[in-house]
Amino acid sequence: MRKVTRLGVMGGTFDPLHHGHLVTAEEALWQFHLDEVVFVPTGQPWMKADREVSPAEHRYLMTVIATASNPHFSVSRIEVDREGPTYAVDTLRELRQQRAGDVELFFITGADAMLEILQWKDPEEVLEQAHFIAATRPGYDIARFEKEAPTSHPRVSVMDIPALAISSSDIRRRVRDGEPIRYLVPEGVNTYIRKFHLYRGGG
Numbered sequence: 001m002r003k004v005t006r007l008g009v010m011g012g013t014f015d016p017l018h019h020g021h022l023v024t025a026e027e028a029l030w031q032f033h034l035d036e037v038v039f040v041p042t043g044q045p046w047m048k049a050d051r052e053v054s055p056a057e058h059r060y061l062m063t064v065i066a067t068a069s070n071p072h073f074s075v076s077r078i079e080v081d082r083e084g085p086t087y088a089v090d091t092l093r094e095l096r097q098q099r100a101g102d103v104e105l106f107f108i109t110g111a112d113a114m115l116e117i118l119q120w121k122d123p124e125e126v127l128e129q130a131h132f133i134a135a136t137r138p139g140y141d142i143a144r145f146e147k148e149a150p151t152s153h154p155r156v157s158v159m160d161i162p163a164l165a166i167s168s169s170d171i172r173r174r175v176r177d178g179e180p181i182r183y184l185v186p187e188g189v190n191t192y193i194r195k196f197h198l199y200r201g202g203g
């Protein structure tokens, strides 16, 4: 019998990657019986004109450092290396092509990002290419998500992740204000942020 690989695709800006993201990926691995989760840091996030995003190479390297010890996790440069705006539909197509043989894709991301899925490029194809797992923070207005997002679609699931009380924007603010981030991010990510003086300025 042919083996179908169940591949989690963890999409995010990861600016920086924190323990909430790692718990999300591990929980998806377990809940959806995935074989592997590949983290895909975004290239140029086209919907983020309102704030400066750290260079993709920094975000990619922090993701590699944070996931290195987990044999089920890997990191893809697919979006970092692709020129132009980042579209999930291109990533899903490319990952499917890269993996010869049968693969079932599970796109894991934050519920807020998922709310906008109908504005993404080729939303119908996106929803066909993968099962979608929307991760929510504690206190998240799930009623809004159920009203606005295509949760009635059989390929969208919601996963509540208490560890997502940690957020990248709060980590950036804490660094800027001189507050500690130890234990919010993996130690290697903390060291990387200090070494390259990330998040010191605005953003």
Ligand code: NAP
Binding pocket: 010, 011, 012, 013, 014, 015, 020, 021, 024, 040, 042, 045, 047, 086, 087, 088, 089, 108, 109, 110, 111, 112, 113, 116, 119, 120, 121, 135, 164, 166, 167, 168, 169
């Ligand atoms: P975002 O707006 O930066 O994040 C929205 C919320 O989701 C934030 O609270 C964020 O928390 C959380 N989040 C983001 N990624 C997560 C993850 N993997 N697991 C758990 N929580 C997560 O979203 P984004 O990073 O720009 O986009 C998320 C994904 O959607 C990316 O893969 C992106 O390429 C895709 N996307 C595609 C299109 C398109 O194809 N046109 C458009 C928009 C987004 P933190 O800040 O703490 O991470």
